[in-house]
Amino acid sequence: MASPFVELRRQLHQIPEPGFQEFKTQQLLLDYLDKLPQDRMTIRTWRTGILVHIAGTNPKRRFGYRADMDGLPIPEETSLPFPSLHPGYMHACGHDLHMSIGMGIAANFAHEPMEDDLIVIFQPAEEGPGGALPMLAAEELQDWKPDQIVALHIAPEYPVGTIATKPEILFANTSELFIDLLGKGGHAAYPHLANDMIVVGSQMVGQLHTIVARNVNPLDSAVITIGRMEAGTKQNIIAEKARLEGTIRTLSADSMAKVKKRIESVAAGIEQSFDCQVSIDYGSNYRQVYNDPALTLEFMDWLRGSESMRLIECTEAMTGEDFGYFLEQIPGFMFWLGVETPYGLHHAKLQPDEQAIDLAIDTVAAYLRYKSGQ
Numbered sequence: 517m518a519s520p521f522v523e524l525r526r527q528l529h530q531i532p533e534p535g536f537q538e539f540k541t542q543q544l545l546l547d548y549l550d551k552l553p554q555d556r557m558t559i560r561t562w563r564t565g566i567l568v569h570i571a572g573t574n575p576k577r578r579f580g581y582r583a584d585m586d587g588l589p590i591p592e593e594t595s596l597p598f599p600s601l602h603p604g605y606m607h608a609c610g611h612d613l614h615m616s617i618g619m620g621i622a623a624n625f626a627h628e629p630m631e632d633d634l635i636v637i638f639q640p641a642e643e644g645p646g647g648a649l650p651m652l653a654a655e656e657l658q659d660w661k662p663d664q665i666v667a668l669h670i671a672p673e674y675p676v677g678t679i680a681t682k683p684e685i686l687f688a689n690t691s692e693l694f695i696d697l698l699g700k701g702g703h704a705a706y707p708h709l710a711n712d713m714i715v716v717g718s719q720m721v722g723q724l725h726t727i728v729a730r731n732v733n734p735l736d737s738a739v740i741t742i743g744r745m746e747a748g749t750k751q752n753i754i755a756e757k758a759r760l761e762g763t764i765r766t767l768s769a770d771s772m773a774k775v776k777k778r779i780e781s782v783a784a785g786i787e788q789s790f791d792c793q794v795s796i797d798y799g800s801n802y803r804q805v806y807n808d809p810a811l812t813l814e815f816m817d818w819l820r821g822s823e824s825m826r827l828i829e830c831t832e833a834m835t836g837e838d839f840g841y842f843l844e845q846i847p848g849f850m851f852w853l854g855v856e857t858p859y860g861l862h863h864a865k866l867q868p869d870e871q872a873i874d875l876a877i878d879t880v881a882a883y884l885r886y887k888s889g890q
């Protein structure tokens with residue numbers, strides 16, 4: 517029989533919701549928290565997020581674990597017996613696992629507190645527009661800010677029973693990218709009387725892809741991905757508008773500024789050469805995930821002594837995470853949790869191995885108890 521936290525993960529998997537609309541998710545988690553021992557637990561909500569405070573027996577510090585809550589606009593294509601019940605949405609980034617692990621940690625300490633306090637943070641809107649920054653500023657968190665914080669992210673490429681991390685930068689700086697092109701619509705048979713934004717949008721995608729290849733130092737990685745392109749209404753109508761939606765990733769803040777400047781130059785060139793209007797919106801930006809070197813090395817050392825988890829020393833990735841904002845204010849680190857599965861993050865067939873859930877709960881709980889005993 518599946519463990520209670522695997523069961524919870526399956527329930528969460530069925531109700532993926534977009535950022536700041538995690539209403540059912542929040543209610544499900546609150547109902548679950550209701551069933552745990554209440555004597556040391558205090559619960560606050562912030563928008564669709566939840567803060568769970570568990571008082572220690574002789575607290576000198578407060579430790580934190582953060583889980584993100586939102587799903588993605590991906591129609592699920594797994595053959596799981598507990599598929600998403602929300603058409604067009606899926607937990608394709610593992611937040612269902614992150615939350616069930618968070619609940620497992622809360623349950624562990626609600627039943628058997630440590631000396632220090634614990635706060636488990638269920639944070640909305642990680643995929644966008646970003647819940648971490650406003651949550652960190654929220655009144656509800658001010659007197660509960662932890663002295664040290666940890667978070668994990670599932671990793672399809674690593675086996676179950678492994679954790680991968682590194683000191684310093686783990687995830688990249690990110691910026692969303694929205695580009696609107698405005699030309700002139702018209703009849704498909706009279707291209708000379710119109711200004712076709714499908715042609716211009718395609719040109720622009722090509723030009724954007726020269727920026728990383730030709731303007732960024734190859735030793736200072738960057739990525740520009742256009743993940744969505746929208747244009748046109750019918751096959752025989754020339755498109756008046758086009759919209760490109762994407763994301764920028766860089767390892768350094770300098771490269772982010774440089775890439776944005778180049779995107780603006782490309783846009784100005786496109787405007788001039790195609791006689792159209794181009795407007796750029798950078799949406800939300802996330803700070804790099806920077807792991808506190810001393811705490812991360814200490815965790816890695818501790819993990820080397822673990823019998824159930826193997827440590828992998830990884831390199832940085834171009835993924836983004838608004839947990840970077842937590843790490844800007846609170847010392848701590850993030851790590852990858854192996855959930856071996858052939859399909860990657862943000863894929864409609866992502867099917868993480870659930871055995872990782874209880875292993876992660878036990879590992880994080882044991883680590884926090886070790887820290888609390890120090």
Ligand SMILES: CC(=O)N[C@@H](CCC[C@H](N)C(=O)O)C(=O)O
Pocket residue numbers: 609642643644669690691692762763764800802834835836837838861
């Ligand atoms: C771990 C992960 O996949 N995170 C997301 C974060 C999205 C950041 C932002 N909304 C953007 O698209 O730039 C990722 O895509 O890396």
